[in-house]
Amino acid sequence: MKIKQISVFLENKKGRLYEALKALAQAGVNIRALSIADTSDFGILRMIVNNPELAKKALEEAGFTTKITNVIAVGVKDEPGGLAEVLKILYENDINVEYVYAFVEKSGEEALVVLRTNNLEKTIDLLQEKGIKLFDSKAVENL
């Protein structure tokens, strides 16, 4: 149930985010979800895209350092407390969240979030056990 996320190292410099997104646009890559973790010197752009391998190729050709990491896509109720419910399960089971961010689009009545924890396998088992809906890569690509 893991999905592929592409990360890009960005210097905190004018125009770098644009350059990265331009490379993706030219390759015809569509972004499903994105977030930026930033420090004063650099940032990490994390994205879920419709074609991670193509995105990686396009970005590397444009001179960027990239990495593909596994994450999970979780469907949560689009109402107050929807995400908190999921995080409570992780908290109670001693799983740490590395990062979390939201998809641009919804899937039906559910909001989609990207989640990475210190133990992905255990997270997947737990959430499925509790009846939380996870999306595989195919479902994400077809959003």
Next chain:
Amino acid sequence: MFWNKEAETLPLEKLRELQLERLKKVVKYAYERVPFYRKRFDEAGIKPEDIKTLEDIRYIPFTSKADLREVYPFGMFAVPLSEIVEIHSSSGTTGKPVVMGYTKNDIEVWKEVMARSLAMIGVTKDDIIQIAYGYGLFTGGLGFHYGALTIGATIVPASAGNTRRQIELMRDFGTTVLCCTPSYALYLAEYAKDEMGIDPSGLKLKVGSFGAEMWTEEMRKEIEKRFNIKAYNVYGLTEIIGPGVAHECPEQKGLHIWEDHFYPEIIDPETGEPLSEGERGELVLTTLTKEGVPMIRFRTRDITAFITGECPCGRTGRRIERIRGRSDDMIKVRGVMLFPYQIEQAILEVQGVEPHYQIILTRPHHLDEIEVQVEMSKETFSDEVKEIEALRRKLEKRIEEAVGIRVKVTLVEPKTIPRFEGKAKRVIDKRGLS
């Protein structure tokens, strides 16, 4: 392999005898023919006849690069221009250029020492040698050219630059020996792989002679790995003759000075006093056979030390360790002396980071600060901030351990630090001191 076994393995006693004889001769020659030396000797109250032992050289005044600039262009020449067959000149970026002239005999000496240097690392007439040092008014290209010509190797005089073509030549001609600056060698390897899809280790290269800038053991390992060759260190400077003053033998443990032509001393750069063997200091060289522009006690500004003990290769010329820094490149930050190579070594020790970096000096609040920019490599990139921060801190810690002061490390995107086809500019000083 020996080019001139007798000269290269001359017993020490004989070598010192020969050096003394030649030193006496060159001192007298310089005194009689070059007004600059006569004036200096007279001011110091010393006559050529006062030189009775090799140790007496310490009474002779030093010659500095600034002295050479003052007599621009031909003031140091000991022979009329009609006897000069070739002229070289430094770029003069920091003042007037330094001009050196070679007589026919000086060129013969240059050919000899470069032939010895190349033969020592196994170059024969069957080799194809690509010379990617600059040729125009830079002694690197022609020095290697003369040496290779003397041996009879097949020369590809590529000169510096035009990277794509360099790689095509290596591939199509089957070049076996590469001569260039070490940073350019790394650039060639990177370019071949990334831009042309050519695996540099699959080329026919077997050895390389690299110099004209400071480099480290880590860079050597990197060059050797990427090209699958043996990489050797060459030393020389235009003021003395060009490349060929000293060269590494297959032991790769220090560079043998061709002492029958160049007399080396290592001094304390502050006091000018000779240091004992093994101590690190500034290299001072005296040309023993040069006719065009004899150099007496030239201060090279290069920091090195003699390596003690005999070399298994049998050559008797003393060895110096790889150049540890230049007094010119020496950075003084908050009163602490440091050399770029120390920082380079520290970066390379932290695994996986490509050896591309730049040192930036600033003085934001009347206090010096050092920023070291290091390119992020594919291998070390993590998509978690805390891991990148950990890498950054590891670099900072290692550099601090190496140089003794705190530095700020910034990780930058790949290929954002400029590559140079000649000498690498590692330090950018924005303190407005000079």
